[in-house]
Amino acid sequence: MRIELAGVSKTFSDRNKALDGITYREDFNVLAVIGPSGGGKSTLLRILGGLIAPSSGEVAFNGNKVYYDEKHLIRYRREIGFVFQAKGLFNHLTARQNIILPLVNVHGYSKTSAESVADNLLDRFGLSGGSHKFPHELSGGQQQRVAIARAVAVKPKLLLLDEPTSALDPELTNEVLDLINELRSDGLNIILVTHEMGFAKKACDKLMFIVNGRLAEWGDSEKLFTRPGTAELAGFLSKVLEWNV
């Protein structure tokens, strides 16, 4: 998939610039967005997902410009799967109902076909036992796997994940990363904001490094991890990888 960003900026009402003129063109399968906290990564992902509009600049995927008015965005969001850091599941619905609701109410599936899609996915993701449980009855890792199941159930063209494992302990982190990796092997296009450097290095082909709302460095993931081109990225990596085994 080809992503094209031209001068994407976002200023929130309190005048702090979350994103400051991001320009980026790349073909990718799995794109990792890394950088220090508060640097604008999540803001960028929300703009890519059509959840918020940029203050200025343009976004296009495969040459199709994204129009940031509500009428176009409603249609645009249907083609995208979005997974939040945590608490993205609907609290009042079971795991199964969480997957069924968008299929029926947004994508026009019949109830029975939506149920069979949901059951297949829950089965495949090893969640059959929890299908009738509410989010608060599931572990954090199970919640995120259900959130991913809900996002991919609608066969999105692009899956966006906003720090999907940062609220999880290491064991649960791996079960979620394994799942994302599996979707990658299926050929799904993925953009994820992550602090999991091992995953960014091994499972992502492209990398964006964002600092203070600017795109500080970008390129092939493997290459940037072994030979960072800027002092900023080198410094960041030495910090986050300090205690790696």
Add this chain to the structure above:
Amino acid sequence: MLMRRLFIRDSENEKDLLPKAFNIIIAVVLFMLFFLFSIKRLGMEFDFSFLWSFRYRLAQGFAATVALSLASLAVSLLLGFLSALANNSRILAISYFSKVYVQFFRGTPMIMQVYLFFYIIGTAWGVDNRFWAGVLILSIFEGAYISEIIRGGIGSIEYTQLEAAKAVGLKSGQTLRLIVLPQIIKRTLPSLAGQFASIIKDSSLLSLISVIELTQTIREISASNFAMFECYIFLGLLYLTLTFPISMYTRYLESRFSYEN
């Protein structure tokens, strides 16, 4: 050991029904003994048998209280919901209208509202059906409390729920109907059920403007035969038959909700 189990709460017997039932009975018996002892001290003799001859009027009064409470529940839910929405309105006049409404009706005694609204506003606007005037006054009063309950419910919806609704492609109307409302209902149901018990009790104040409900019926009966105490003891029991099941249901809803968090 058995004795201890029957009387003392600890982590092991928390769910046991036997000590629960046993101690409820003890509490009720103690409560009644105290009451009976007080009566004995005054040297009074109670005779409830005359109530049977008033059974049709009592049944009518009971039915009127139920009808009054149900109608007021419906109207006050509507008022409370509108007021909660108005409170969050971006139009300041609407928002402050709702805030003033809630402050005034929660901050003044209902007895004053009953008199003021019935004799001034009711007369000025020609509301002369006492039943519906009563429903209206009670609903406006309870609506102020329900408004706060619902406002709390709306406030408790996390932003991520709305963002997730947006992300899966729901339109704003669908988000309200499929995500926001079901969650508000689930969260406010315990408090709303409790408020319904308040409505039932507060409806007794409408006897002040001679709405023929349960309390007014009892007032009339006791005025004719001077058996005040028998009448009011029986009145209390009748209200309890309505409020007790609601209170149990509220408890059940609360325990279910607290488990979810």
